[in-house]
Amino acid sequence: MKPDNSIENTICTAVDSDELSRIRDFVKLKAEDFGFGDGDCNKIVLAVDEACSNLIEHAYKKDSTKLLCVEIDSFDKEFIVKILDNAIPFDPSNVELPDMEKYFKVLKRGGLGIKIMRLVMDEILYYPSNEHNPVNTLILKKHLN
């Protein structure tokens, strides 16, 4: 991936948690433009933040020489966020979600990002890189009611 911020619906940043606020601002603006109210905008922003934070922390191990891209697309009333990376593939749909009562009993920490993504978005898809396409793509969808 190359950093190409000239594309209006795409933002590419270094893999650095310092960039999260810029990604959030970008996604919020796009979600507002699409017609979502504050509540849904906040949910979409949160889901994208969780996905990017996981990439930065776990997939890329905070290697800020690497890049990730967030691309906004739409189909009819579907708001579609694509998060692109070159790290080792990791499918969030294969992760077992924590039961919160048990989670609070053992006073665990972490592991909530994917649960949040699933709770606030309507659909999550994952396409790992392959021999034809070296980019992993996480797709988060939210329907505009």
Place this chain on the structure above:
Amino acid sequence: MIDEKLKIQTKKNDDIHCVYLNGYLDAHTAPKLEDTFQQIINGGDYKILVNFSELDYISSAGLGVFMAFIEDVRNNGGDIKLASMKDKVFSVFDLLGFPMLFDIDADELDAISKLANNQFR
């Protein structure tokens, strides 16, 4: 710069530490709050009030800071009370059921009163 994204002010009233958050609490800024909690606990204090009135955003990384310290604090006869959240911040706590584990008060005086009267979970 972390400092521009999360400002933290603390003040101590008797044995209660009040922590005021301003800005964003995400994966980038969470370590700063972690340092603040660690300093309070290192000083032997375990009654902590966190005022969220100027906090505009929290992600799971921010929630994780509270999970990291709650056991230690409660095992030492204290608690972490949360207060004055904006709706958008409360909705993240509520989404995952955090009110099961933490008292979240609209007014910080209520939270301080609970700490002063040793009303712990």
